[in-house]
Ligand code: ADP
Ligand code: MG
């Protein structure tokens with residue numbers, strides 16, 4: 001909180017410039033250059049073969065599905081797809097990669113020049129994509145401390161050769177909030193396309209954030225720091241906010257920013273230096289001689305384009321237009337396909353899209369988020385929520401009762417009708433029955449009654465509340481209000497006419 005306030009003050013002097021590099025793990029069954037499984041959680045080194053273990057003489061063969069997924073993503077991001085691209089060897093010496101090089105794309109990436117557009121605070125923001133390319137993931141090191149054996153490290157190569165797609169943005173992002181929204185939108189697109197599961201805490205979606213400052217109004221870019229190791233959207237935003245503050249302080253004190261890679265420490269909520277920035281020449285890139293150029297025909301691109309689903313942005317616009325819900329609601333409801341499908345079913349079946357949006361967005365997502373569950377695991381199917389809304393719309397139950405019924409549906413899986421019937425929760429709209437309660441409340445609260453008659457209008461709200469309470473939420477508030485008004489006005493002493 002304090003961080004944000006400070007940042008907004010400093011914004012007048014310095015402008016933040018941010019570019020994100022996102023690695024998305026592609027949802028193929030097998031690895032990018034061999035037939036080994038990509039399944040998560042298998043015993044260490046059980047999903048390996050000579051290719052992904054980097055044995056001498058083993059030859060990589062490109063997985064066609066990986067290319068298809070990358071083309072799909074590139075099309076959804078509006079990128080130009082290269083008719084021919086190449087793979088390079090990125091050389092480095094580290095035990096997570098037995099070949100001592102990672103196969104990646106360098107000079108000729110699969111796709112370039114795209115855009116991601118999304119609203120931030122009511123303003124449509126558009127961030128350019130610089131490039132999209134393919135590469136292989138590396139193994140996973142387990143260091144001493146997490147192991148039984150002191151002073152040692154173990155390596156698991158199950159992840160080595162898992163397909164990754166790297167999406168690099170232009171430095172078009174201007175705030176941590178924009179960075180968060182960009183990531184959310186990008187994630188939504190990949191999840192819609194079913195090319196990535198978008199799971200940040202399991203590492204299926206990883207983000208490195210580059211950030212620099214410059215005096216507001218300047219053209220040229222400042223020296224940047226690259227921050228790694230964030231595993232949530234919040235983490236990315238916090239790391240950027242921290243980094244902006246750190247760099248601002250250095251510049252304000254007349255210091256200089258050094259180009260370096262920093263690690264986000266989520267526990268301490270700060271970034272720590274990791275290494276000085278590596279440069280392309282450090283990697284001695286050269287063409288991968290074991291792979292032929294990747295040639296993509298325009299016919300294949302057209303075939304894939306024909307299979308593209310409605311994308312989050314299109315669906316969001318359609319929801320706002322067709323259902324008349326606010327842009328914000330539409331944005332929340334379209335972050336994933338199952339959620340959008342769920343909402344759409346309730347909106348159509350209930351004929352009350354705005355009410356449906358409130359219930360799905362506030363009530364249902366509220367409970368699901370609290371349990372860390374996704375919409376797919378919702379114990380209330382769309383048809384059951386619709387049935388509850390029908391009871392509410394017909395006046396059978398009050399809004400207040402609807403919420404408790406909803407919570408019970410969520411906990412027990414019972415239908416709304418059954419819960420209402422079992423517990424006798426049907427709304428009381430019968431005038432005679434309500435009048436009796438109204439009279440009791442008026443008799444019990446002479447003070448507020450007198451206040452109302454002296455012109456204190458808020459006393460009516462209090463009295464309605466008392467009637468609702470004594471009916472245990474079952475009274476129809478509209479009828480109660482009408483009855484109270486008649487009684488209060490009816491007995492008004494004449495004279496002030
Ligand atoms: P590097 O060679 O250091 O990886 P790149 O030019 O490939 O740098 O850019 C990596 C990412 O950093 C991109 O998302 C880019 O938009 C961003 N970036 C580049 N220069 C800056 C800068 N001065 N400030 C903030 N972000 C930057
Ligand atoms: Mg880079």
Ligand code: ZN
Pocket residue numbers: 031034035036047048049050051052053161
């Ligand atoms: Zn393998």
